[in-house]
Amino acid sequence: MADAYPWQASLWQQLVGRTQHAHAYLLHGVAGIGKRALAERLMAYLLCRQPTDVGACGQCKACHLLAAGTHPDNFILQPEEPDKPIKVDQVRELVSFVVQTAQLGGRKVVLVEPAEAMNLNAANALLKSLEEPSGDTVLLLISHQPSRLLPTVKSRCVQQACPLPTPAMSLAWLAQALPDCSEEERDELLYLAAGSPLAAVRLQAQGVRQQRAQVVEGVKKLLKQQLAPSQLAESWNAVPLPLLFDWFCDWAQLMLRYQLTRDDAGLGQGDMRKVVQYLAEKTPQPKVLKVQDWLLAQRQKVIGKANLNRVLLLEALLVQWASLPGPG
Template identity: 75%
Template structure:
């Protein structure tokens, strides 16, 4: 059975209590808030032969087959490799599944995650199945970035914004999931995961706090001219490129925010407060704005899986960052 999260209780009651289900759902929201678990829970309910109290029974033939991964009437579509697109040939396999008769005589259910990974041809190949799925088929699309989906895909789905846990729920969940971490470590993980407890757990497994310490130390040495952009680009090889651009985007925003407000409560995480304040005081606002626009543009290229030269891109970023102080 898919895990049930307390922050999804109200939404689940609404979804599970329906007499009739839509033929296509789009579950969307930030990464790491349990959207896939919700999709799997809905799939289990829709396929269950004896649902009980608004949930799959977990014991009928359908539930047991689903738990074993051998249910003939469910189909999960994902990229063949992490961070790769979902291709048109994969969608054609899905379409062939949709037109078949359900082997257990009930519904067929499809889960697509992340839906935005479909390339243009794949998304277009899905449209007819989304609009008129054969038989009693339900398609459940899961998206971390619904803005990247085709309008024609979104318009054919019932869109459901998935709730985020509040601070107390995230803290409680993380305390149970990471009992070995102390309160400060959990606070840092939640800050790095923008409040998402599930993403925080994933980031912990990836060593994000160690990565952050390495990058923050490198930025300080860059500004003191103790390290060059090329040295840091090489030293940060193990840090995902998108994560680096997320951090630099956040820092440039905080510098600009402090220049405009002088609010010392709005300097971000403690590890970079003094650096943000220093750069805000030493940099021309127009230069910070130019840098932020550039960082956002490059981040979009990274998101779009553009064929980028990582080392050159990081060196360009760090060279711009090093030029910020003294630009007044």
């Protein structure tokens, strides 16, 4: 059975308490809060022949088939390769599944993740099934970025926001998930994961704290003119571009916030607090705004998997960053 996370307890009771289920749900929220686990748990509940308020029974024929990955009335649609789009041919296969009669005589359940990975043709091909699924079919769409979905897709679903756990709840869960990490390390991981506990666990497995330390040290040497932008760009080959742009966007935002509020408590993580404050005090605000605009535009390209020259992009970033202190 899929994991049941404590911050989803209220939402789960709300979902299973429905007397009649919608034909399509859109489960949305930030990445790393357990939306896939919630969808899988709901899928098992909807397919189970003897469900309880807790979830699927785990003992009936439907539960055994689902656990074995051979349930004939279950369909999972996702990209064929990580970070690739869901293609229209995949959706047509799903549509063929939807129009069939349930082989076990109960419901058919479809899970789509991430829904925003569907290209325009794929999304349009799904509309008919979303509006009028045949038989007792329930479609569960998972989205990390619902703003990227077609309005016609969203309007055909019951839109359900999935809760972000409180920091206290996340840290309590991380204490069990990452017992070998110190409290300070778990705090840092949760900050780097923007409050998403499952994302924090993934970041720990990727060695993100070590990567962050490498980047912070490099930025400090850059500002002291101990390293050239080209040297630094090449030394960050192992650090994912999305992480780098997330961090630099965060630092630019913190600089602006400090310039506006002079609030020492709003300088972010301790590893860059002094650097952020120094840059905020030494850089004209229009210059910070210009760099922030550039960062956000490039970050969008990175997230959109644009064909970018990594080293040249990072060199351009670091040249601008090194020039921040001083007149515009």
